[in-house]
Amino acid sequence: QLPLVESGGGLVQPGGSLRLSCTASDRTSNSDDIGWFRQAPGKERKGISCISSSKGTRYYADSLEDRFTISRDNTNGAVYLQMNALKPEDTGIYYCAPVICFPYGIGYDKITWGQGTQVTVSS
Numbered sequence: 001q002l003p004l005v006e007s008g009g010g011l012v013q014p015g016g017s018l019r020l021s022c023t024a025s026d027r028t029s030n031s032d033d034i035g036w037f038r039q040a041p042g043k044e045r046k047g048i049s050c051i052s053s054s055k056g057t058r059y060y061a062d063s064l065e066d067r068f069t070i071s072r073d074n075t076n077g078a079v080y081l082q083m084n085a086l087k088p089e090d091t092g093i094y095y096c097a098p099v100i101c102f103p104y105g106i107g108y109d110k111i112t113w114g115q116g117t118q119v120t121v122s123s
Contacts, residue, residue, distance in 0.1 A: 019081070068082065069082040
């Protein structure tokens with residue numbers, strides 16, 4: 001399987017918003033749980049949110065639920081991450097990937113990572 005494709009990143013001022021999109025170029029990902037990961041500068045990649053294929057399970061790390069919302073459109077196979085009230089510490093490369101989504105965390109094995117999408121929060 002080809003890696004998923006992330007888009008929607010950019011440069012935004014603190015307090016601003018972005019919506020990231022995750023799509024599959026070679027298949028529909030409707031049957032997969034999907035997770036979003038963030039790699040901040042100089043840090044390891046970390047899972048920050050996920051959504052189950054049925055949309056019944058969502059997970060957010062570190063109280064991000066206050067500002068981030070994960071959703072999916074199973075008519076087109078896309079998964080979104082709406083990010084509001086962005087902070088400089090949200091800066092990083094964001095990736096999406098098939099995972100196993102639990103209410104308390106993200107499970108995954110080997111992932112073929114895509115290019116990611118860069119989010120920079122700066123004034």
